[in-house]
Amino acid sequence: MSLEVNARLSQIARHEGVQGVLVISHEGIVIKSYNIMDEETINHYAYISLQLAKKAKEIINDLAEADLEVLRMKSGEMEYVLSFEHDYVLLAVYKQTKL
């Protein structure tokens, strides 16, 4: 898995406006992080990402009997993107750069 995770991480790290990326296992273990340094923030992001992921997946299963692939939340300049890969959940945090 780690080759694929590294490739995915570096791909996203090149996106415009990315502030940080977390790769989280479905059990909530942080596999990799990019540009998010302190432990507390990492664990905090991981915990709440999984909480939301669980809820959103339930709802999409309920709504459409399908799998949730991507969840995006916009709040002011920030955007939080959760993408659901087979073995892990990826959280990317973006800051709007266009003026």
Add this chain to the structure above:
Amino acid sequence: MSLEVNARLSQIARHEGVQGVLVISHEGIVIKSYNIMDEETINHYAYISLQLAKKAKEIINDLAEADLEVLRMKSGEMEYVLSFEHDYVLLAVYKQTKL
């Protein structure tokens, strides 16, 4: 509120790929619906949209001490977009049209 809601509804109804729109009060009452006919689907969508909205708002408040504006969920060809207006929540259901 209804003038604004009607304007917003007709604006979204013209978007490409839109399958249906619901305007839901923060208490879960369906104020308006577009292209979603049967009562059961309407109430079902409204109920689960508010459940998710509540969870996502908590999380964004926790993450960024800011207000959640838009939440998008992609699943296969479908996309569910929840936008949080002052007096109501708006759910728009889209089907990808580009081949």
